[in-house]
Structures are given as C-alpha cells and as structure tokens.
Amino acid sequence: MPKKAKKKVAKKKTAKKKVAKRSSATRAKKAQPMNAFYAQSGGVTAVINASAAGVIETARKNKTKIGKVYAGRNGIIGALTEDLIDTSKESAGAIKALRHTPSGAFGSCRYKLKSLEDNRREYERLIEVFKAHNIGYFFYNGGGDSADTCLKVSQLSESMGYPIKAVHVPKTVDNDLPITDNCPGFGSVAKYIAVSTREASFDVASMAKTSTKVFIVEVMGRHAGWIAAAGGLASTDDTPIPTIILFPEVEFDQAKFLARVDQMVKKHGYCTVVVSEGVHWPDGRFLADTGLKDAFGHAQLGGAATVIAGMIQNELKLKNHWAVADYLQRAARHIASKTDVDMAYAMGKAAVQYALKGHNSVMPTVVRTSNKPFKWKVGMAPLNKVANVEKMMPTDFITPDGYGITKKCRTYLEPLIKGEDYPPYKNGMPQYVRLKNAAVPKKLKKFEL
Amino acid sequence: MPKKAKKKVAKKKTAKKKVAKRSSATRAKKAQPMNAFYAQSGGVTAVINASAAGVIETARKNKTKIGKVYAGRNGIIGALTEDLIDTSKESAGAIKALRHTPSGAFGSCRYKLKSLEDNRREYERLIEVFKAHNIGYFFYNGGGDSADTCLKVSQLSESMGYPIKAVHVPKTVDNDLPITDNCPGFGSVAKYIAVSTREASFDVASMAKTSTKVFIVEVMGRHAGWIAAAGGLASTDDTPIPTIILFPEVEFDQAKFLARVDQMVKKHGYCTVVVSEGVHWPDGRFLADTGLKDAFGHAQLGGAATVIAGMIQNELKLKNHWAVADYLQRAARHIASKTDVDMAYAMGKAAVQYALKGHNSVMPTVVRTSNKPFKWKVGMAPLNKVANVEKMMPTDFITPDGYGITKKCRTYLEPLIKGEDYPPYKNGMPQYVRLKNAAVPKKLKKFEL
Numbered sequence: 053m054p055k056k057a058k059k060k061v062a063k064k065k066t067a068k069k070k071v072a073k074r075s076s077a078t079r080a081k082k083a084q085p086m087n088a089f090y091a092q093s094g095g096v097t098a099v100i101n102a103s104a105a106g107v108i109e110t111a112r113k114n115k116t117k118i119g120k121v122y123a124g125r126n127g128i129i130g131a132l133t134e135d136l137i138d139t140s141k142e143s144a145g146a147i148k149a150l151r152h153t154p155s156g157a158f159g160s161c162r163y164k165l166k167s168l169e170d171n172r173r174e175y176e177r178l179i180e181v182f183k184a185h186n187i188g189y190f191f192y193n194g195g196g197d198s199a200d201t202c203l204k205v206s207q208l209s210e211s212m213g214y215p216i217k218a219v220h221v222p223k224t225v226d227n228d229l230p231i232t233d234n235c236p237g238f239g240s241v242a243k244y245i246a247v248s249t250r251e252a253s254f255d256v257a258s259m260a261k262t263s264t265k266v267f268i269v270e271v272m273g274r275h276a277g278w279i280a281a282a283g284g285l286a287s288t289d290d291t292p293i294p295t296i297i298l299f300p301e302v303e304f305d306q307a308k309f310l311a312r313v314d315q316m317v318k319k320h321g322y323c324t325v326v327v328s329e330g331v332h333w334p335d336g337r338f339l340a341d342t343g344l345k346d347a348f349g350h351a352q353l354g355g356a357a358t359v360i361a362g363m364i365q366n367e368l369k370l371k372n373h374w375a376v377a378d379y380l381q382r383a384a385r386h387i388a389s390k391t392d393v394d395m396a397y398a399m400g401k402a403a404v405q406y407a408l409k410g411h412n413s414v415m416p417t418v419v420r421t422s423n424k425p426f427k428w429k430v431g432m433a434p435l436n437k438v439a440n441v442e443k444m445m446p447t448d449f450i451t452p453d454g455y456g457i458t459k460k461c462r463t464y465l466e467p468l469i470k471g472e473d474y475p476p477y478k479n480g481m482p483q484y485v486r487l488k489n490a491a492v493p494k495k496l497k498k499f500e501l
Numbered sequence: 502m503p504k505k506a507k508k509k510v511a512k513k514k515t516a517k518k519k520v521a522k523r524s525s526a527t528r529a530k531k532a533q534p535m536n537a538f539y540a541q542s543g544g545v546t547a548v549i550n551a552s553a554a555g556v557i558e559t560a561r562k563n564k565t566k567i568g569k570v571y572a573g574r575n576g577i578i579g580a581l582t583e584d585l586i587d588t589s590k591e592s593a594g595a596i597k598a599l600r601h602t603p604s605g606a607f608g609s610c611r612y613k614l615k616s617l618e619d620n621r622r623e624y625e626r627l628i629e630v631f632k633a634h635n636i637g638y639f640f641y642n643g644g645g646d647s648a649d650t651c652l653k654v655s656q657l658s659e660s661m662g663y664p665i666k667a668v669h670v671p672k673t674v675d676n677d678l679p680i681t682d683n684c685p686g687f688g689s690v691a692k693y694i695a696v697s698t699r700e701a702s703f704d705v706a707s708m709a710k711t712s713t714k715v716f717i718v719e720v721m722g723r724h725a726g727w728i729a730a731a732g733g734l735a736s737t738d739d740t741p742i743p744t745i746i747l748f749p750e751v752e753f754d755q756a757k758f759l760a761r762v763d764q765m766v767k768k769h770g771y772c773t774v775v776v777s778e779g780v781h782w783p784d785g786r787f788l789a790d791t792g793l794k795d796a797f798g799h800a801q802l803g804g805a806a807t808v809i810a811g812m813i814q815n816e817l818k819l820k821n822h823w824a825v826a827d828y829l830q831r832a833a834r835h836i837a838s839k840t841d842v843d844m845a846y847a848m849g850k851a852a853v854q855y856a857l858k859g860h861n862s863v864m865p866t867v868v869r870t871s872n873k874p875f876k877w878k879v880g881m882a883p884l885n886k887v888a889n890v891e892k893m894m895p896t897d898f899i900t901p902d903g904y905g906i907t908k909k910c911r912t913y914l915e916p917l918i919k920g921e922d923y924p925p926y927k928n929g930m931p932q933y934v935r936l937k938n939a940a941v942p943k944k945l946k947k948f949e950l
Contacts, residue, residue, distance in 0.1 A: 098700075127710075129711065159707055243929055246930060250930065262611050263611045291930075380824050380829075469930070470928060474921070480915065481699065482696060
C-alpha cells in the first residue's frame with residue numbers, strides 16, 4: 053500500500069475510535085452519580101473530623117451511587133462562594149487521619165442562612181452552585197443553628213424544585229441537640245474536663261496546707277450545664293473530691309455559694325469549683341458578661357472564673373488559683389473519649405447511608421439501648437424536630453442544693469467518656485493531619501455574601 | 502516431778518528465753534539502719550510522685566542499709582511538727598502507682614527555713630525529731646527555695662553536730678535549677694503546653710474565616726520563659742503554626758506586639774499567642790499584677806491573657822479567645838512526657854544511692870550526653886552551687902525579634918517532651934493512687950510553727 057493510502061486508513065480508524073470514545077463518554081455521563089457537599093459549621097470539636105472521615109470513607113465505598121465529596125471551605129460560605137474543596141484529591145491515609153485530628157479540617161463558619169422569605173438570593177445561589185457541580189447530597193456537620201440551615205436546604209426540593217438529599221450530622225460540645233442521646237464532640241470535652249478537674253484537684257489538695265485552698269476551672273456551655281456536669285465525674289466513690297459545680301441552670305447565689313466553699317475548705321482543707329461560662333445572676337446577667345456578641349448574636353463570654361476567684365479571695369480570704377479551659381477543652385484530641393470518636397464516625401457514616409437510601413431532612417442520632425453494659429445504636433430523627441430546639445439538662449440531673457450531679461446524671465455521663473483513643477505521636481507531638489484542600493475549579497460568577 | 506517443781510523449771514526456761522530475746526533485740530537495735538525522711542516542697546508537678554516512688558522503692562531494696570522512709574506530711578512542716586507518714590504501711594502496688602499519679606502524695610508546702618542565725622529554734626527542733634525517729638537521711642524534693650532548705654539541713658552535721666545525709670531531689674516546672682540539664686516536672690508541662698497549643702491553634706485556624714482570629718494561652722513561669730518556650734514546639738516544619746511567644750525575659754512592647762499580631766492575621770488568617778504569666782512592662786510591672794503575694798513573697802500572678810485579649814480586641818478589633826492553663830498544665834499527668842517521668846524516677850533513685858554511698862549536701866542531676874539520639878545519664882551537683890541560683894533562658898534561645906524560639910532552643914526542648922507514659926484508666930478516668938498516709942506515732946511535745 054502507498055503511504056497516502058495508509059494514512060487515510062489510519063485516519064478512518066482514528067475517527068471511528070473518536071466516535072466510540074464519545075459515546076462511551078456520553079454513557080459515563082449518564083451513569084455518573086451525583087456529587088456530595090459536606091461542610092462543618094459552628095464551633096469545632098475534637099472529633100468533628102472523625103465525622104468527616106465517616107462521610108468521605110463511606111462515600112468512597114459507594115462510588116457507583118455517589119460521586120465526589122466536595123467540602124465547603126469554611127462551611128456553608130464555601131457553598132455560597134463556590135469555594136469547594138475536592139476531597140477526592142486526598143489520599144486514603146489522609147482521610148483516615150482525620151479520625152484522630154481535632155478542629156475542622158475544611159474550615160468552619162458561624163453563618164446562619166436567613167429564611168427563604170428574607171433572603172431568597174442565597175438559596176438561589178446555593179442551587180446555582182449545586183447544579184454547576186452536580187451536587188445531589190448535602191451533609192452539614194454542626195449543632196442547633198446548623199441543623200436549621202440544613203433543614204432549610206432540605207426544603208429546596210419543595211420550595212425551589214431542586215432535588216437534594218440533605219442530612220444533618222450532629223456535632224456540638226454543648227450536647228444540646230434534642231432526640232439524640234448525646235452529641236459527638238461532647239464526650240471528649242466531658243472527658244477532658246473530668247480528667248483535668250481530677251488532676252487539678254489532686255494538685256490543690258497537695259498545696260492546701262500552706263497555700264492554695266480553692267481551685268476554680270471555667271468551662272464552656274452557654275445555656276446548658278452539660279460540660280460543667282462533666283466536672284462532677286472527677287469525683288468517684290473510690291476517689292472522692294470536694295467539688296462545687298456552678299450550672300447555668302441554677303441562678304447564682306453568692307452568699308450560699310461562699311458559705312459552701314467555706315464549709316468544704318473547713319472540712320476537707322480544700323475544694324474545687326467548676327464554673328460554667330453561662331452562670332448568671334438572678335437578674336439574668338452572666339457573671340462573665342463582657343458586652344461583646346458573636347456572629348449569631350450570642351453574648352461572647354469568658355471570665356466567670358475570675359469573678360468567682362475574686363469573691364473567694366475578698367470575702368473568704370482564701371488563696372485560690374483559677375484556670376479557663378476555653379478552646380483547650382474542645383480541641384483536646386489527645387484525651388478524646390473513644391466512645392465519642394466512634395459515635396462521631398458512625399454519625400458521618402450513617403448520614404451517607406441514609407442519603408443513599410433516599411432520606412432527606414433527617415439527622416442520624418445516637419440511641420442508647422442499655423446503660424450496663426453501655427450499648428448504643430444509630431437512629432434517625434426528622435430535622436424539623438431538631439432545628440432550633442435546645443436540650444437542657446433534666447432537672448433531676450442536678451442535686452437539690454444546685455451544686456452537684458445526681459446518680460442519674462452520672463449514669464448518663466459515664467459511658468460517654470469511656471475509652472481512650474490516642475492519636476499517633478512523633479517526637480513527642482501528636483501527628484494531626486493537614487489536608488491539601490485543593491479547590492474545585494470555579495464555574496460561576498463571583499457571589500458577594 | 503511434782504507440779505510445783507515443774508512450774509519452777511518452766512519459769513527458769515522462760516527467764517532464759519527472755520534474756521535471749523532481749524539480747525537479740527539489742528543486737529537488732531545495734532544493726533538497725535537509720536530511717537529516712539522524704540518530703541515534697543513547693544508547687545507540685547505531674548511527676549514529683551515518680552521521684553517519691555524512686556526514693557521509696559530504692560530504699561526498700563536496701564533494707565539492710567536504710568530503715569523506713571518517713572514522709573513529711575506537707576513537706577518540711579511535717580518534720581517540724583513531727584507529723585510523719587510511715588510509708589512502710591503502703592503496699593508495693595501503691596508505691597508503684599505513685600509513678601503515674603500527679604500532685605504531691607504526702608502534701609507539699611511553701612515554707613522556707615530561715616537562716617540558722619535567724620531561727621535556731623527550728624533547726625533544734627528538726628534535730629529533736631530526727632533523733633526521736635532515728636532519721637539519718639533527708640531527701641527533699643523541690644525547686645530552688647527547697648534546695649536552700651535542704652542545704653541548711655545538710656549543714657546540721659557541721660553546725661549542730663547531728664549526723665545527716667541530706668540530698669536534694671530536683672523538681673520544678675519552672676526548669677530554673679542550675680547545673681542539671683533540666684528539672685523533672687518541666688518536660689511534662691512542656692509537653693502539655695506544646696500539645697495544647699497545637700490543638701487550640703488547629704481550632705482557631707478552623708474558626709478564623711468568620712469568627713475567632715487570635716487564640717491566647719497564658720502559661721506559668723514567673724521569671725524564666727521555659728514553659729512559654731515550649732509553646733514554640735507546637736509549630737514544626739511539617740505542621741507550621743503562626744505563633745507569637747511573649748517571654749518574661751523580653752520587655753513587653755505593646756505597639757510592636759500588636760503590629761506583629763496584625764501582620765500574622767493578615768498573612769495566615771489567624772495566629773496563636775503564648776503568653777507567660779511573668780511578662781512585664783518596661784517599668785517591671787507584670788501585665789497580670791494582682792497585688793497579691795504568696796508565702797515566699799512572690800507576686801501572685803494570673804491574668805496576662807485577659808490583658809492581651811483586651812488590647813487585641815480594642816486596638817485591632819480582632820475577635821479572640823483566651824485560656825489560662827494554670828494548675829491544669831502542671832497536673833496533667835494524662836499527657837506526661839515519658840522522658841520526664843523516667844528522669845523524675847531516676848532522680849529519686851539516685852538520691853538514695855548517693856546518700857547510701859555517704860554523700861551529703863548534693864543533688865542528683867540530669868546530664869545530657871547526646872542530642873541525636875538523645876542520651877542522658879545521672880550526675881551530681883553540690884547543693885551550695887544549686888541553692889538560690891535561678892537558671893534563666895539563654896539569650897540565644899529566643900529569636901532576635903523576641904517572639905520565638907531558636908533552633909538551639911528547639912534542640913534543647915524537643916527530647917524533653919518525647920514519649921508518652923499514659924496512666925491506667927478505669928471507666929474513662931485515670932486511676933491515680935491515694936495513699937493511706939498512716940501517721941507515725943508522735944514521741945515529742947507539740948511544736949508551734
């Protein structure tokens with residue numbers, strides 16, 4: 053065959069191949085499953101990334117049904133600004149390491165969507181971004197405010213005709229989401245506070261003869277005293293510790309409190325005070341009120357411990373020391389509760405499984421089936437029963453004097469701090485992963501928040 | 502034989518036996534080794550009890566040379582008031598558990614003996630107590646002030662003719678004892694601060710987009726910035742963290758500091774500030790000065806973080822969060838450094854060995870023999886070179902800008918936080934031992950302090 057003829061044949065073959073490729077591409081596009089959006093919201097925790105690992109690993113195991121997982125950079129803001137992270141660029145090892153890494157690996161935000169009536173523009177933008185990136189699943193990992201955002205997104209099918217499966221992944225150190233037995237993130241803070249309170253109490257007991265007699269630790273919890281209650285776990289039958297807990301649920305009574313401190317120091321030589329940042333005077337003012345507010349309009353707190361320390365020093369003339377745990381408590385992955393880590397992962401995993409089964413507007417929950425031995429399973433709650441509902445401590449979790457936890461409370465709390473789940477260490481430091489967080493190429497025009 | 506005769510013989514035999522018993526008792530008394538006194542002094546640590554375990558276990562292994570170990574209840578006060586604890590009543594398991602128990606198991610005190618000229622009465626009392634309880638060894642576990650007390654006791658042979666072997670066991674989270682490479686107690690605080698700073702920095706990095714941009718943690722260290730320096734270990738080549746350290750060695754310059762915070766937040770989106778409680782203004786006033794003083798006459802501090810937080814809020818309008826670690830840092834046995842625990846135990850063990858070899862007025866030290874790999878051995882320092890000498894951070898451990906640690910500092914610090922040494926857990930809580938602390942019967946009249 054002459055050279056020219058050969059070329060022609062070759063060209064024809066190429067053309068045939070191209071056609072074949074194109075039609076297989078078309079078939080692939082037809083079969084291509086929808087992508088997922090995952091984002092972290094509100095205050096982060098020691099285990100929210102374990103939920104992220106649960107979402108991403110479960111999605112990766114279901115590649116025929118779910119495409120890529122795009123994470124929102126800085127929560128829902130990432131969706132609004134089309135700032136998406138392609139988690140498929142992360143290695144299996146990196147995603148696995150999320151399980152032992154505190155904080156929000158993709159960035160979090162404090163940003164609450166307004167109602168559809170008040171801000172239709174934002175919802176239209178969400179749909180625009182979802183369409184552009186073929187997003188059919190929405191996983192939002194947060195607390196009460198975030199559940200409300202997730203609920204609004206879940207209603208997009210109905211309100212704006214965009215098909216989406218929106219599942220909320222519970223997370224909050226405040227432990228104030230309803231229906232679920234507890235909120236991932238809480239168990240680890242509880243363990244940190246229980247362990248730290250025990251340790252510092254041992255310390256002050258050693259010093260009390262000639263020096264410090266009262267140790268005060270301020271813990272998180274704006275409205276619900278769950279974290280403060282965890283301080284009560286420091287004291288057990290075999291290791292009793294004279295502890296006074298100041299709950300946000302109990303109006304602060306200075307005279308009664310100081311009398312109790314005085315009595316405990318006289319009896320035991322020392323005592324420990326666990327004070328919630330949310331403790332308030334009878335008129336509602338927080339002890340720690342600084343006058344500042346956060347993006348949700350909540351008062352920004354901090355400093356209840358110094359107020360308590362001051363009154364113990366001035367009124368009782370007792371030397372004291374005080375600590376404010378602040379972020380240390382919720383970031384303390386090094387002393388995370390294994391139960392909590394397991395639950396956080398399970399919530400992320402279940403969220404994907406529920407969405408794949410076609411559920412929308414739901415939240416996986418922890419269902420406690422037995423206390424001794426502690427057993428739990430994954431359940432499901434409708435989001436409209438979760439959003440904007442704050443679970444307070446039951447009244448019978450606080451002792452009648454207002455300063456301690458009841459046996460019932462202890463039975464509830466104890467399993468949640470059980471088990472250790474240490475991160476790997478290198479040269480004495482925990483090896484927390486930082487992801488590449490590669491951006492998904494943008495397809496849309498810029499959007500102003 | 503008639504009954505009466507029988508009785509007489511029996512009596513004679515008993516008498517013989519009694520004589521035999523008495524002389525064996527006399528022999529035993531002659532051979533009976535002298536007892537030891539051990540006490541804990543000053544601020545306690547996560548590993549001071551590991552030193553106690555080293556002392557007691559080593560003494561128990563040398564029963565032919567050293568009698569009982571009597572611990573002072575609340576430090577040297579226990580010696581002065583004849584309030585001694587008989588550690589021989591504690592099981593081997595309980596003493597072993599001291600190794601993983603934070604705080605001072607026998608109680609500590611802040612009480613410094615005056616000079617012999619100023620308070621001869623106290624020294625005479627010590628000799629009276631030592632004689633009454635056959636005490637020939639004195640082990641004092643503390644920092645600089647305690648080394649001074651131990652030095653004074655070690656001079657009793659010379660000054661008052663009472664034979665005693667006094668050995669100081671180094672301990673202080675402040676890491677400010679001279680000669681020794683480091684002070685047991687410091688490595689564990691350093692690890693706690695390094696780990697906590699890394700964790701909280703991950704947290705604030707997650708929040709920075711819409712919320713907190715600066716995290717501030719206040720750490721201990723009145724005059725020396727060793728603990729603050731440990732905050733610098735949070736950031737490594739593979740996990741860089743924008744950190745500003747405020748050392749007590751560097752005069753605080755508000756304008757320069759705020760400019761640095763502003764620059765870091767602009768560049769990285771967030772930053773972390775580690776502030777020593779001892780940071781002071783150019784005129785010498787502590788940022789945190791409360792006007793109160795402790796029993797040693799030191800200013801009682803606490804609150805530098807709130808001052809820093811206030812200026813960042815007011816001048817830069819940057820949202821921030823702050824924590825004060827206080828006792829949590831030095832009691833945090835749950836995240837103790839294995840290197841530190843090993844060294845603390847070794848110091849207690851060596852103290853007994855040195856005393857048995859006839860040494861007096863010395864302190865075991867850590868001698869670093871190699872950095873890579875890290876190797877160390879036990880050395881010995883004369884107490885008169887230790888007492889009242891405060892080791893400051895070398896100038897070349899702080900970066901020229903005053904806000905960071907140099908490579909040299911990192912090389913020094915890194916090995917000290919290496920290794921984890923977790924306590925045992927039960928139901929999610931660390932199992933720290935509480936001793937029986939049975940009192941040795943008193944033989945003397947009461948002594949007023």
